Amino acid sequence: MADDLDPIFKALSDSTRRQILDYLKGHPRLTGEIVNQFPEMSRFAVMKHVDVLREVGLVVTRTNGRERINSLNAVPIRLIYERWLHPFSDYWATALLGIKQVSETELPTDPTTLKEP
Amino acid sequence: MADDLDPIFKALSDSTRRQILDYLKGHPRLTGEIVNQFPEMSRFAVMKHVDVLREVGLVVTRTNGRERINSLNAVPIRLIYERWLHPFSDYWATALLGIKQVSETELPTDPTTLKEP
DNA sequence: TTTTTATGTTACCTTTTAGTTACATAATAA
DNA sequence: TTATTATGTAACTAAAAGGTAACATAAAAA
Structure with missing residues (x-):
């Protein structure tokens, strides 16, 4: 019953995940940099949020040595806008x-x- | 931690609730009419979804005798768009x-x- | 080589969400 | 008045979501 926009809406329904996307505006960030933005939360919790965002394509990650560089991909947000909000x-x-x-x-x-x- | 957009995002994160909002486009509907749109789901489940939408102001309900007439209020959607998506x-x-x-x-x-x- | 550090994984807990069946009420129709 | 019907409420269950602590790995620095 859930349409193809559903995973994107679900990913956006969490405040922490929206804050991560806000944080990735402007330039990409290491996983650890994202984690440090949420000192009140465990590292693993933040990493799971990033995983959710990556699964729906809102975050794209490339590896450089032991570093993982995460960048924003706003195209699914655009999809939500055009297909449902607008x-x-x-x-x-x-x-x-x-x-x-x-x-x-x-x-x-x-x-x-x-x-x- | 959750901002004031959070309840609206949460309300929109469910596919059934988005379908209800789509259904209310154009003209208001009785509670029972909404329920009949989802024959695979119990009446109560649908009514609870309508309750969630009403709590965040996406649906406005007025009573006429024993009928309840539900109409769409898209202003919270506009808020999501202007404050976060755009x-x-x-x-x-x-x-x-x-x-x-x-x-x-x-x-x-x-x-x-x-x-x- | 040894230590540090950036990241990933396993196992578990708690709360919320989405759903159910069954019962209740009150306005309208017969 | 009696029956019907539009709607509301109570009590419960199952699954998903969000969180934690503890352990594991591998690249880079000392």
């Missing part, structure tokens, strides 16, 4: 205007113009 | 171009232009 933009627009139903001909709202209502 | 659009763009890092001065990509790459 179609709802029609409906969040109507909510703001107090309109109940959406005309079929209405164009999708440009989300960049809605930053601060 | 900032990653810089990075999925670079992935497509094979570029490793993003310039600080680059403007956010307009997601509406990325519908069909």
